[in-house]
Amino acid sequence: MSENDRVYLVASSIIATLGVPGKVKPLEKEDLKSSPESGETDGEIVLRKIKAFLTEKALPETKKELIIRTLQNTLTSDNLNKITAGETQLKRVFNKIVDDLGRYYKIGLTTDFTGKLFNEMYGWLGFSQDKLNDVVLTPSYVAKLLVKLARVDRNSYVWDFATGSAGLLVAAMNEMLIDAKKHITSPDELARKEATIRAEQLLGLEVLPSIYMLAILNMILMGDGSSNILNKDSLHDFDGKYGFGKITEKFPASAFVLNPPYSAAGNGMIFVEKALGMMDKGYAAIIIQGSSGSGKATDYNRRILEKHTLLASIKMPIDLFIGKSNVQTYVYVFRVNEPHQADDTVKFIDFSNDGYTRTNRKKASINLKDTSHAKERYEEVVQLVRFGKDKLNYLTEKEYYEGKIDPKNGADWNQAAPIDTRPTFEDFNKTITDSLSWEVSSLIKRQAEDENRLGKITSPLKQKLSNVHWRSFILKDLFGKSTRGKRLKSEDRVPGSLPFVTAGETDEGVSDFIGNNVTVFSKNTITIDMFGSAKYRNYNYGADDHIAVVHTENLNKNAAIFVTSAIHKSSHNGQFDYGRNFYAKDADALRILLPEKEGQPDYELMAFIVSEVKKLVIKGLVDYTNKLLKIYSTL
Structure with missing residues (x-):
């Protein structure tokens, strides 16, 4: 077929x-x-x-x-x-x-079901690469946002000039029917109003025949087949009149919603200019490629502002259309037929964090999770656009900014809250701390290199090391079976105070601080990550399933540090990587070299060696600190 x-x-x-x-x-x-x-x-x-x-x-x-x-x-x-x-x-x-x-x-359809169905059928149509961004369905929760921003109610007349599968019109119809039920108590009057909403108060245009048929099917599936969905080019073949029924009458549009094809002129702003130009009153909410507001549609934007007011500019999440399109989108909200004045306030909202976590896993049952009050955040955006900063709750003042645009510019629609660039005490403190940390670490490294190269090691330590007898031990025989944590995906982590160990050298492999109910490993233990890197932990922590935990809880702290070095020397040998991970079973079978006394590990000697090395490090740090104090005392 x-x-x-x-x-x-x-x-x-x-x-x-x-x-x-x-x-x-x-x-x-x-x-x-x-x-x-x-x-x-x-x-x-x-x-x-x-x-x-x-x-x-x-x-x-x-x-x-x-x-x-x-x-x-x-x-x-x-x-x-x-x-x-x-x-x-x-x-x-x-x-x-x-x-x-x-x-x-x-058994009763929802927009979630139809959205998935139409996404699948869109995939059949085989659009060329340059058309992929032009046929992306608007997620149902975003469609609902646009409808609310356009202030749709039971008396609205809503149109969409690039209707696709009619998702925006379905959202508008649902909002209108909900509002009608809220305000009309007479069953007969409500039935008449619902029929009018479906037959006379919705109009959509779609030029591609196959997608047009999807729009028809969508409206039928959602309980309506009578709305005015037209298979026409809205830019060239549409005169603003009803397509069916009242074909000689002008459609009295009072709300405009749109997700345009971004390949059209002005990234799609050509649709906005035409639609708003055919309206006498009302509001409009469009979702469009962000570059249209920062330079790619300046001529269209200037002409639009000569007749209409930009009320809000909302930066949407970059992964909003994950798996379908990869563009930064903005929502622009307009008041129709009221020229934008230079002193008009525009509400700029950074909605990059909308509360949803998105994935693009084909076998996943759910690729969209509400992880941070998403529904409340979307409602808050509607309230912010309508009433201002008094409605701030989940969003912060850094994400909400009231500013001005130049009506004659057309490229200044994507503003953000200004950042105070004056350095503070905290900034100075951080810069100095970072600088000192680097200098201290460099000094310690140089001192260690000098000590090793010149043999300047304290005589007790030198004497001890010369008499060490080394023996190979199996890790499991010394400390029992290693254990591991449990996988905890980043999107499932709850903020808290427990260090959570994953893998890597940055921050000693601590990737997060969590409040989840996980296995807590005690301090004075050793972890080995998926790459074979061993770390000593002197604090309680959680760990994921790629971390092997060696239970040295009962060992002297300095001896445990020595054992850590021995493990790292054996396990971190380049054998393990993303293709071949280090697991708990590898830890159990790992052989390490330790000082021995009468056939057993000489933990007393290990603790002494580590203690003496610590003294060297601390001495170098003290010497360096004294030097710094002399230097800074002259400033």
């Missing part, structure tokens, strides 16, 4: 199985007979059921004819109705759809 045929066949199969209670019986699998008889082929049976459904839903005749005409060629094609092994390809596909999807859309 061609790409478009695949989309049309899925749409046809779903529509045919919906039915209308008491009026149109849903098409069942057994209704398809795979008959070659004219008028009784599987495709013709599906088509008749679709016609009956659309007629009963009281769609405008022209719209019904357009849908049937679009689907008919696919459903009646010889290829799909050819009988092989007793049944047609159409029946096999129909059965698969009913079996795999029917249980979802027959």
Whole structure:
């Protein structure tokens, strides 16, 4: 099947199985007979059921004819109705759809389900690389945000000039119906209002035929088939009038929502200029590539500001469209038909942290997790745009800024809260501390090198080292079986005070401080990470499953430090990397060289050696500190 045929066949199969209670019986699998008889082929049976459904839903005749005409060629094609092994390809596909999807859309659909369905079908359409950013579905929670920012209510007239699969219009319809139920108590009046909302208060335009059919299907699945979804080029073929029903009347738009194709002129701002120019009043909320507000659409932006007011500029998360597109997006909010003045205040919001954690794992059941009050944060953004900084709660003052733009500029829409660059005491303190830390570490390193090279080691230590007898020991025989922690993904970590050890040399492998309920390993133990790097821990800590913990709790502290060096010398040998990790079982079998006395590890000698080396290090540090004190006392 061609790409478009695949989309049309899925749409046809779903529509045919919906039915209308008491009026149109849903098409069942057994209704398809795979008959070659004219008028009784599987495709013709599906088509008749679709016609009956659309007629009963009281769609405008022209719209019904357009849908049937679009689907008919696919459903009646010889290829799909050819009988092989007793049944047609159409029946096999129909059965698969009913079996795999029917249980979802027959029990009541949600925008989450339809969003996943349409994302999948978008993938079939095989858009060229330069068109990928032009056909990205707006996530349902972002669609809801745009609708609220555009102040949609039961009396709004909402349109979308690049409607895609109609996700924004579905969100608008839901918001309008919710508001109607909230304010209308009469059942008859509410029923009339709901019918009006569906038939007269929504309008969308989509130029690509295959995506247009997805928009039609989306509206039908969400309980509406009567809205004005037009298969037209909004920039060249649309005059602002209804497409069905009141075809001679102008659509009285009062709310505009949009996620435009970014390849269009001005990164899509050409759609904004035209739509707002056809409105008399209301509000608009668009999500668009950020560069449109910082230089790629200056001419469009200037002309827009001559007639309309920019109320807010909202920086969205960079991974908002993860797996589909990789662009920085902004949401711009406008008041229609009121020229922007130089003294108008614009609300700039950095919404990079929206409370959601996103992944792009194909086998994951959930790729979107609310990890930090996401729903509350989205509602807060709506309140901030409407009422100002008094609504700050989850967001900080660093993420909210009220400023000005130059209406004649057009490239200053992406501002952020100004940063105070005056250095403070804390800045000076950090700079000096960093500098001293480097100098101290350099001094210690140089001193250690000098001591080793010149043999300037204290005589007791030198004497002890010359008499050391070394022996190989298996780590498990000395300290028992090593243990390991449990995997804790970064998005699941709760902030707290317990050091959490993963791997690496930075910060001794401590990647985070957590408050999760995990196994706590006691101080005076040794960890070996996935690369074989051994570290002595003189504090309680948690660890992930790539960390082997050697239980030296009962060992003298200085002796444990000696053992750490011996382990590191044996394990950190380049054998272990991302391809071959060091595990707890490797620790158990690890052989290390230690000083021995009568066949046993000489922990007393180990502790003495470490103690003497510490004295050397401390002496060097004291000497250096005295030098520094003399220098700084003259400043």
